[in-house]
Amino acid sequence: MESIYLPTSYRSSKNLETAGYFEKYSKMCPLTWGGSSSDNFCRILEEMALNDFSEVDLSALGASCSINKLQLPSEPDNFPIEVPARLSTKSKLDFYYPVTTEATQLNVIKCKEALEKKWIRSEFKFGSKRSLKLTITDNMSNHFRNDILPGTNFIYSILIYRPFSMSMGQKHSGEKLRFAMEIEALGTNLLSQIIDAIECVSNYGVLKEVENTKVNLKQFQNAKQEYPSQTVFIDGVFYNDTRSPDAEDYSEPVIKWAREKNIGKFTVSAMETTLLNTLTPRIGYPYVYIHQGNCEHILTFSDARLIQPNDCLVSEKYPRIVSVCRSTNVLCLICGIAPSQWLVKKCDRFPQEKVFLCTDCCNSYLYIDGKKVGDFELYPFFDEKVT
Structure with a gap:
């Protein structure tokens, strides 16, 4: 994919063999x-x-x-x-x-x-700040014991961005790329541990169309357990999650499509057996994480450094989220007070393509005696700040 998305466009580094680089550096110093x-x-x-x-x-x-x-x-x-x-x-x-x-x-x-x-x-x-540093008490808890010597391991800083969508063939149809969180991980962490640390609202509930607001929302919860399929694309390799027997291979149709278009030869590996120190990523280059069917996140390796005495020296605490984006609740479009619980799409009573409503406003504006007023699609909305 580097022939299509040029690394020079992202000011990214060369592919780094970080394990050997830091081992050599620690011996030099x-x-x-x-x-x-x-x-x-x-x-x-x-x-x-x-x-x-x-x-x-x-x-x-x-x-x-x-x-x-x-x-x-x-x-x-x-x-x-x-x-x-x-x-x-x-x-x-x-x-x-x-x-x-x-x-x-x-x-x-x-x-x-x-x-x-x-x-x-x-x-x-x-809410004027891009991200908030989390308060982390490193090496201060009696429940953990320092088991990492400074200079014997290295830390990756990984930036995760919010999912986005775009329509091909339509100009300016893509959403703005927004920062979600920063994760610090050791070179000895598995790639699956990094993926498990990512928090996404798509994992909270299944987005299925319903007829009214009286449905039991518990049947739509725990989407991550219901649909465990996920994959990460890094440097021409699809790292699939094969821990669950119900997981589907997201890479298969993409590899078939790439072969037909003569784009490149991609390979497949398991994320639960891949250590970060075996990867050779480009610092600053965008990679893709896909889950829940079509929920796509951009992730980048923003930094790699040798672990120092003032870092957290407890391996059990890695990977860890060190900063998150400052975000607020999605309030109801009508009342502007209550958090949104429903997503309404293609409604002829709203000028917008999609709107977010609370239960009371949704029932009073779109239903009469339990019957729909006009044509629209109704979906349960799981707000990450409320769920």
């Missing part, structure tokens, strides 16, 4: 990884030719390099940290502050914390 902090400190001193220094000299050197030297004599002690009411410039730095206790006394850190608190409150309320 053994000083950074492993051992106790005191052993590392001694190696650093030896590397810098400072092992002949006395403790007095090292203390004097540490005092000379202290962050307290960053404060000017003329700097006021009572530097204001109040946030101006009309301040609109936003920092692109991360919410987290990987600083020492001494650094938290700096006025710049205090100001940034105050600014971020103000922006977080406003963005939660008005």
Whole structure:
């Protein structure tokens, strides 16, 4: 597919053999990884030719390099940290502050914390933020034990986008591609574990047409168990989920079509037996995840880095969702108050092709004595924020 969707159009990297790359890198930089902090400190001193220094000299050197030297004599002690009411410039730095206790006394850190608190409150309320970092307490729980040594594994950052639809042959018919979540995974994780971590509203319920709102919605729930078929297309390989005997092979008709069109030779593999460190993806290149028949997600490998001491060192916590898109409930089109529970399509009483309604508004506007008013299609709607 790279002959059709050129990698240069996405500014993606070359195919990376990440396992061998990071193994070679960790051997080149053994000083950074492993051992106790005191052993590392001694190696650093030896590397810098400072092992002949006395403790007095090292203390004097540490005092000379202290962050307290960053404060000017003329700097006021009572530097204001109040946030101006009309301040609109936003920092692109991360919410987290990987600083020492001494650094938290700096006025710049205090100001940034105050600014971020103000922006977080406003963005939660008005929804102006693209994604929200999840608060994750790494290495702090007594229920888990650190079993990963820094430098012995690597982390993939994988971006998942919301499903989209488009009509071929119609200009501007495709929906805008929207970020959904970011997943961090180890190189030793299975591809099926990544797929299981993806949250999609299509897995909550089956979208089937019904006659009225009095149907039992429980029969439409658990779509993921009812239809377990899914596949991921990465670098010419369809990684199918074959864990369930009821799963269908989504790749078969696509491979047949590609063979007839002379597009390329695609292969098939099982996602539940494929480790991430055996893949050679392009960083930044779009790949496809398909489930629930025609629910398609774009996913990209956005970053790959060697695991560090300040990362989560508990393998049981991977893969994990580290950020999600800020989204709101889909409210009823008529009342604008209640969450939507029904999807109405092709209704001659609405100017839109599809609308979302709550149960009360749907019954009062589209039904009289339990009979339909006009022609329309009615489907149960499962909102991911309500389900």
